[in-house]
Every structure is written in structure tokens, then in C-alpha cells.
Amino acid sequence: MVALVLFGVAATAACTALLAGWLAPWQAALAAAAMVGAAMGIAVWRTFVPLRALFRALAGTVAGYRDGDFSFGITWDRYGDLVELVDAHNELGQALRDQRLSLVQRELLLDTMVQNTPVAMLLLDPSRRVVLGNIAARRMLGDGRRLEGHALDELLDAAPAAVGEAFARGGDGMFTVGDEDHEDIYHLARRMFRLNGRRHELVLLRQMTAELRRQEVQTWKKVIRVISHELNNSLAPIASLAHSGAELLRRGQYEKLPIALATIEERARHLEGFLRDYARFAKLPSPRTEPMRLPQFVEKLRTQMDFAIDGTVPDEVARFDPAQLEQALLNLIKNAHESGTAPGTVSLAVRRIADGWRIDVLDRGSGMNESVLENALLPFYSTKRSGTGLGLALAREIAEAHGGRIALLNRDGGGLCVSVVLPRQTDNG
Incomplete structure (x- = not known):
């Protein structure tokens, strides 16, 4: 712009000197200023119109970025300094596009994991309405229908009574659904957190039936080992003391017999009590109401x-x-x-x-x-x-x-x- 102004001044002076031979000095100066001004106006217009278009394009892409649209790009090859600005702007758009694509892929992966996990998951907003319910939750609480937008209390009214009772007590816990022949055991976990400045609750319902059945098998194996160990610990000294008692009788050493017999009785009563406690659990009679x-x-x-x-x-x-x-x-x-x-x-x-x-x-x-x-x-x-x-x-x-x-x-x-x-x-x- 400085060069353009200096060129205009020099051109006006030259034109004034050239026209001074035919016109009065003030007329020559006015005519020269008009001609040079018109030429400079055209030059300025041709320079600033593309710049205004570039600025509008930059403003439009920034507005698109603000609205989450990163598909815009700008091409510019007129002025060196502005080319660097446009290139930096395009690189920013590409970086935002790459980040958006990465977030979309991660959200897709997370949604796939959430929807296909066997754990029933519910995300509740502060009004206890379902924001997100995965496939397992739909099967358990909605007969396969979508749960989003439904009130939790509405879903619990249609669920088995044990589910509603577990929620009513609050906190984590375990509960059983079904009868003795078709029993399912669930673990309930509830966690509170803030999302977008509002309190939300994440509910996890994990079916534990198969896992507990496996645990029961391992537990029974442990019980068999415990009972076997306890029996051996009692029967071995009883057998040894019985043999010792027979030897005392054979030798006529009757004064030591009461000690041996008392020890046998003590071990036998201990074994009796041990087996009685376990038998009480294994042979629980039908209730007499x-x-x-x-x-x-x-x-x-x-x-x-x-x-x-x-x-x-x-x-x-x-x-x-x-x-x-x-x-x-x-x-x-x-x-x-x-x-x-x-x-x-x-x-x-x-x-x-x-x-x-x-x-x-x-x-x-x-x-x-x-x-x-x-x-x-x-x-x-x-x-x-x-x-x-x-x-x-x-x-x-x-x-x-x-x-x-x-x-x-x-x-x-x-x-x-x-x-x-x-x-x-x-x-x-």
C-alpha cells in the first residue's frame, strides 16, 4: 500500500507536468489527480475484493468448526503472507477432522462393547429416566424394547418383585429372581457421577448364576476335603487309643484305661458335633408353618x-x-x-x-x-x-x-x- 501511494503521487506529478503545456496549472493538476485516482481505485478494488472473499471464507469455516462441521477447505495463491495463513487454517481443519474421526471410531467401539456386554447397563438422568440402556438391559427390563426415555419406576413395576426390592433398598447387593427350579442370581451395582454438570447414575445388573454354580462345585470339593481331613484327624487317634487300650488290658495295666477311654470319648463327641452341624444344613426339614x-x-x-x-x-x-x-x-x-x-x-x-x-x-x-x-x-x-x-x-x-x-x-x-x-x-x- 505504501508503494501504491508513492506511485500515485509520482504519477500525479508527472501527469501534471505533462498536461501543463496545454492547460492551466490548476487544471493540469486536477486532471492528473482524476486520471491517477481512477487508475489507483481500479487497482485497489482488484486487490481488496479477493481479500474480502478470503476473509468471508475464513469466517465461514470458523463458524463451521464451531458447529462441528470440519469438511471445509480454502485455496489461495495470490499473496505469500496470506498463503501461509490459509495453509495454517487448512492444517487446523485437517487436524480437527482427524480428531473427529478418531472420536467417532472410539464412540463406535465403546457403544459396541456396551451393547454387547452380558451385563445389563442403565444410565439414569437426575429425574431417574433412562438415558441409555444396552441390549441386556432391554431383555431384562423391557422385553427387548428400547428403554431410553422411560422412567425407572415404570420399568421396575413391570419387573419381578425382587428387582424392585433390590433397587428400593439402595446400594450394591445380590438378589434372586425366579423359583427354586429356575433361579437366577444377580449382582446389583450402582454408581453416581456428574455428566455435563448434572448428576447421573450408572446401574449394572450382572447375572451370577453360572459363576456361582461353578463356585458351588469348587466349594463342595473343598467341603469334602474338610470333612475328610476332620474324619482322619479324629479316627486316627481313636484307632490308636483303642489299640493302646487293648494292649493295656492284655498287660493288666487297668489304671491307665480311664485316660485312654476319656480321650476316645472326647474325640468321638467332637466328631459327632462336627457331623451334626453339617448334617443340620444338609437335612433341613420342610417347614412346619x-x-x-x-x-x-x-x-x-x-x-x-x-x-x-x-x-x-x-x-x-x-x-x-x-x-x-x-x-x-x-x-x-x-x-x-x-x-x-x-x-x-x-x-x-x-x-x-x-x-x-x-x-x-x-x-x-x-x-x-x-x-x-x-x-x-x-x-x-x-x-x-x-x-x-x-x-x-x-x-x-x-x-x-x-x-x-x-x-x-x-x-x-x-x-x-x-x-x-x-x-x-x-x-x-
């Missing part, structure tokens, strides 16, 4: 073990086997006291539900990690050094013998909730 008033039953429990009552026990009559249910609940309350909970925080709640009764044993201990939660209902599984692993398994057997079920859930704020659900029974059943 009878009508029981719930407040009286709970008060009888409190005479045997200390716990608080959460809420009010309904003053109604239910049918169950009082001896078996008492044994199951005492085992659960004992486990709650041994969970590391503070004194006085073990409580029992009895609530009426649509199809029966729910009895919750609550504590404020350390709860269960995912591994323990998945195996806690297996027979003979225990995290205690001296535990038999029969307490929870026996409670589960008793609940299922009554036609009910048992569920374990970690409580919000710490602790465990063990729920025993019993169906409503008529006077004849």
Missing part, C-alpha cells in the same frame, strides 16, 4: 440376642415355621454383631410388602466388598478363621424352603442389610 403374631415373635428373638427395632413391627399374624425362622434370624443377627458395627447399631425391621413380609437385619459395620458379596451365600464360604460358612447359607435355605428369598445389600453410609422375604401364605399353605 403355623400362624404367629409378629410382635410376639420379635420379642422372643430379643430375649435371646440384643438388637434394636427399626420402626414399628406390624401387629399382624403371619404363617411360617417359628423354629426355622428364629434359627435363620439369630444367625443373621449374630453375624451383624460380629461385623465390626458399633454397639447398639444392630437393628431389625419388619415390613409388609405387596406379596408378603420383608425382615431386614441391619448393621453399621464394614459391609462387604464385591468379592465377598458375590460368594457370601455359598455354603461353607466364610471370611472368619473359625467360621463354618453355614450361617448365611442356612438362612437362604430356610427362606427358600418357605417360598421366599434372601438378599444382601451394602447400605448407604456403611454397613450391611440382609433381607429375608417371606411370601404371604393362607391358613392352608
Whole structure:
């Protein structure tokens, strides 16, 4: 532009000198200025019109980038400095296109993994409506239909009662769906996080039936080894002491016989008690149900073990086997006291539900990690050094013998909730 201005001044002076021979000085200057000005205007117009077009193109591509459209490109070969700007702009567009393609591929991969995982996954917005539900979730809660946009409560109303109860208790846990012949065991996990500044909840429902069946086989093998070890530990000294007793009799050393016989008796009684505990679990008799008033039953429990009552026990009559249910609940309350909970925080709640009764044993201990939660209902599984692993398994057997079920859930704020659900029974059943 400086060169163009200097050229215009020089051209105007030259034209003025040339025209001064024919015109008056002021007329020559005016004519020269008009001619040179017109020429310079044409030159400026031819220079700035393409520049304006370039600037409009740059503004348009920037607006496209803002809207997520990275398909634009610009070609420019007029001025060196602007060529560098256009090339840098095109390189930015290519980088954005590559990043967009990479994100699309990663989103596609993630969606494929989410949709094809056997774990049912639900993403819920703050209003508890489904934002995303994978194929497994559709099969479990929607009969194969899409779940997006549906309210969670609406889906749970149409689901089995055990699913709704597991969600109602909150936290992670395990629950059983179906009857004894067609039983499916699920692990429920719930996690809260923020997405786009709003709280969302991710729900995972993992079917554990096949895995637990495999675990049960391994557990039974372990049980056989334990029983075999215990039998050998008792029978070997009994056989040795019996042989020693026979030798004492042969030699006439009768004064040592009482010691040998007492040891034999002690080992035999230990073995008897060991086998009786296991046989009690293996040979659980069918429940003999009878009508029981719930407040009286709970008060009888409190005479045997200390716990608080959460809420009010309904003053109604239910049918169950009082001896078996008492044994199951005492085992659960004992486990709650041994969970590391503070004194006085073990409580029992009895609530009426649509199809029966729910009895919750609550504590404020350390709860269960995912591994323990998945195996806690297996027979003979225990995290205690001296535990038999029969307490929870026996409670589960008793609940299922009554036609009910048992569920374990970690409580919000710490602790465990063990729920025993019993169906409503008529006077004849």
C-alpha cells in the first residue's frame, strides 16, 4: 500500500507536468489527480475484493468448526503472507477432522462393547429416566424394547418383585429372581457421577448364576476335603487309643484305661458335633408353618440376642415355621454383631410388602466388598478363621424352603442389610 501511494503521487506529478503545456496549472493538476485516482481505485478494488472473499471464507469455516462441521477447505495463491495463513487454517481443519474421526471410531467401539456386554447397563438422568440402556438391559427390563426415555419406576413395576426390592433398598447387593427350579442370581451395582454438570447414575445388573454354580462345585470339593481331613484327624487317634487300650488290658495295666477311654470319648463327641452341624444344613426339614403374631415373635428373638427395632413391627399374624425362622434370624443377627458395627447399631425391621413380609437385619459395620458379596451365600464360604460358612447359607435355605428369598445389600453410609422375604401364605399353605 505504501508503494501504491508513492506511485500515485509520482504519477500525479508527472501527469501534471505533462498536461501543463496545454492547460492551466490548476487544471493540469486536477486532471492528473482524476486520471491517477481512477487508475489507483481500479487497482485497489482488484486487490481488496479477493481479500474480502478470503476473509468471508475464513469466517465461514470458523463458524463451521464451531458447529462441528470440519469438511471445509480454502485455496489461495495470490499473496505469500496470506498463503501461509490459509495453509495454517487448512492444517487446523485437517487436524480437527482427524480428531473427529478418531472420536467417532472410539464412540463406535465403546457403544459396541456396551451393547454387547452380558451385563445389563442403565444410565439414569437426575429425574431417574433412562438415558441409555444396552441390549441386556432391554431383555431384562423391557422385553427387548428400547428403554431410553422411560422412567425407572415404570420399568421396575413391570419387573419381578425382587428387582424392585433390590433397587428400593439402595446400594450394591445380590438378589434372586425366579423359583427354586429356575433361579437366577444377580449382582446389583450402582454408581453416581456428574455428566455435563448434572448428576447421573450408572446401574449394572450382572447375572451370577453360572459363576456361582461353578463356585458351588469348587466349594463342595473343598467341603469334602474338610470333612475328610476332620474324619482322619479324629479316627486316627481313636484307632490308636483303642489299640493302646487293648494292649493295656492284655498287660493288666487297668489304671491307665480311664485316660485312654476319656480321650476316645472326647474325640468321638467332637466328631459327632462336627457331623451334626453339617448334617443340620444338609437335612433341613420342610417347614412346619403355623400362624404367629409378629410382635410376639420379635420379642422372643430379643430375649435371646440384643438388637434394636427399626420402626414399628406390624401387629399382624403371619404363617411360617417359628423354629426355622428364629434359627435363620439369630444367625443373621449374630453375624451383624460380629461385623465390626458399633454397639447398639444392630437393628431389625419388619415390613409388609405387596406379596408378603420383608425382615431386614441391619448393621453399621464394614459391609462387604464385591468379592465377598458375590460368594457370601455359598455354603461353607466364610471370611472368619473359625467360621463354618453355614450361617448365611442356612438362612437362604430356610427362606427358600418357605417360598421366599434372601438378599444382601451394602447400605448407604456403611454397613450391611440382609433381607429375608417371606411370601404371604393362607391358613392352608
